[in-house]
Amino acid sequence: MQNFAATLLLFGLISFSFVECRRKLLYESYVTYHAINCRKHTAFLTDFGGNGDGITSNTAVFQAAVRNLSQVAEDGGAQLIVPPGKWVTGSFNLTSHFTLFIQSGAVILASQDAGEYPLVEPLPSYGEGRDGPGGRFSSLIGGSHLTDVVITGDNGTIDGQGSVWWKKFNRKKLRNTRPYLIELMYSNQLQISNLTLIDSPSWFVHPVYSSDIIIQELTIRAPIDSPNTDGINPDSCNNVKIQDVNVVSGYDCVAVKSGLDEYGIKFGMPTEQMVIRRLTCNSPNGAVIALGSEMSGGIKNIRAEDITAINSESGIRIKTGPGRGSYITDIFVNGMNLQTMDYVFWTTGSYGQHPDLGFDSKALPVVDRINYRNVVAEDVKTAGNMGGIDGDPFTGFCLSNVTVGFGVPQENLAWNCTDVSGVSSNVTPEPCDVLTEKGPSDCEYPPDPVPIDNFELNTCSFSSTT
Structure with missing residues (x-):
């Protein structure tokens, strides 16, 4: 703390020395947490004039805090502590070698003033915004071209207060894309963990064009009828771990x-080397795990294990179509426990959303080597609705040890398959003819870990006063 106080004094923050002395008169306790890296310097949001009354805007405070703390990035980095209170803010960006720690009892409240979210250009791999032809409102918490960034806490909360944005979207009042809650771009060594995230205006967590990412121990909540409030969307990312996450979303x-x-074909950055582990999902309008529909840079070597879901539309859904091009390959799923689902397996080769009319309808995707094993599902409407593309069949499916129970007597076929092929073993009810060729007793699941699994977190701490 003393080193940091001296550093801030050099930058003209003369009030910090008073705050530092006052803290020493109070009872000190240490908060510990796990992170990819610990920090040499510590500051609290109140050191920069933050007001946690739930009314006052702290946008300039967050921005000033990050700007000042960035000056010690090369001297062991800094951690900014958000103490208990309700801290209203608009968009702000993080810096490298930095930890944002949200304490228990602290709530970062997203401002509902659209003017606090500057417009930025559409992502180059998308061409246009997701909600309209214009640009994008900046995410609540963002950053670009960063290294070593941690967003964590002891179950502190980030509340996106998204209802005002949902109403605009549903009324088709938006030309620009709604803010995401957290979006980090062109960055590496990222950690988002130990937080509760609620009511994002749109997607909750969106790492894009980034690598070496740990996302774990999150609780994500939005109303099940909120529009496109996806939980976690890794996008053109490499070496990702998502684990111990509980999502209820729209x-x-x-x-x-x-x-x-x-745009995705030209940008050419795939998502690969990912593990999704111990995910729990409740989403009546969405998939537990979706692959696509935006997949034109490629998706490869994705693993999912120990997945639980209730009252969701589908277990694993592959979404693509003519114009997407590229590939979805080497997908490995081991262990799903599903309850009350429309579909267990859903593969769509006719996903028709396009950013503009410039797509090439002859750019057909390759879907191959898709392995599902050890799946139990109850109260299901359809076991599998699996469709490829006429003239471009989806191949290499392997299903083993799959048991599906139905909530009501089947009026339709339990399986519906067109333009797909593969093998199966010990699947009940028996799948489509194109999947009944005898396969291995256990479909392949790679025994070696993805590289991010070999990374061990450090135990970090800071002194908190009461």
């Missing part, structure tokens, strides 16, 4: 993406 709980149509 759309997909985890959606793996990599750009859209000709």
Whole structure:
């Protein structure tokens, strides 16, 4: 603390020395947490004039805090502590070698003033915004071209207060894309953990064009009828771990993406080397895990294990179509426990959303080597609705040890398959003819970890006063 106080004094923050002395008169306790890196310097949001009354805007305070703390990035980095209170803010960006720690009892409240979210250009791999032809409102918490960033806490909360944005979207009042709650771009060594995230205006967590990412121990909540409030959307990312996450949302709980149509094809950055582990999902309008529909940079080597869901539209859904191009390959799923689902397996080769008319309808995707094993599902309407593309069949499916129970007597076929092929073993009810060729007793699941699994977190701490 003393080192940091001296540093801030050099930058003209003369009030910090008073705050430092006052703290020493109070009872000190240490907060510990796990992070990819610990920090040499510590400051509290109140050191920069923050007001946690739930009314006052702290946008300039967050921005000033990050700007000043960035000056010690090369001297061991800094952690900014958000203490208990309700801290209203608009968009602000983080810096490298930095930790944002949200304490228990602290709530970052997203401002509902659209003017506090500057417009930025559409993502280059998308061409246009997701909600309209214009740009994008900046995310609540963002950053670009960063290294070593941690957003964590002891179950502190980030509340996106998204209802005002949902109403605008549903009334088709938006030309620009709604803010995401957290979006980090062109960055590496990222951690988002140990937080409660609620009511994002749109997607909750969106790492894009980034690598070496740990997302774990999150509780994500939005009304099940809120529009496109996806939980976690890794997008053109490499070496990602998502684990111990509980999502209730208005759309997909985890959606793996990599750009859209000709823009994603040109940008050419795949999402690969990912593990999704111990995910719990409740989303009647979305998939537990979606692959696409934006997948034009490619999706490869995705693993999912120990997945639980209730009252969701589908277990695993592959979403693509003509114009997307690229590939979805080497997908491995081991262990799903599903309850009350429309579909267990859903593969869509006719997903028709496009950013503009410039897409090439002859750019057909390759879908191959898709392995599902050890799946139990109850109260299901359809076991599998699996459709490829006429003239571009989806191949290499393997299903083993799958048991599906139905909530009501089947009026339709339990399986519906067109333009797909593969093998199966020990699947009940028996799948489509194109999937009944005898396969291995256990479909492949790679025994070696993804690289991010070999990374061990450090135990970090700071002194908190009471």
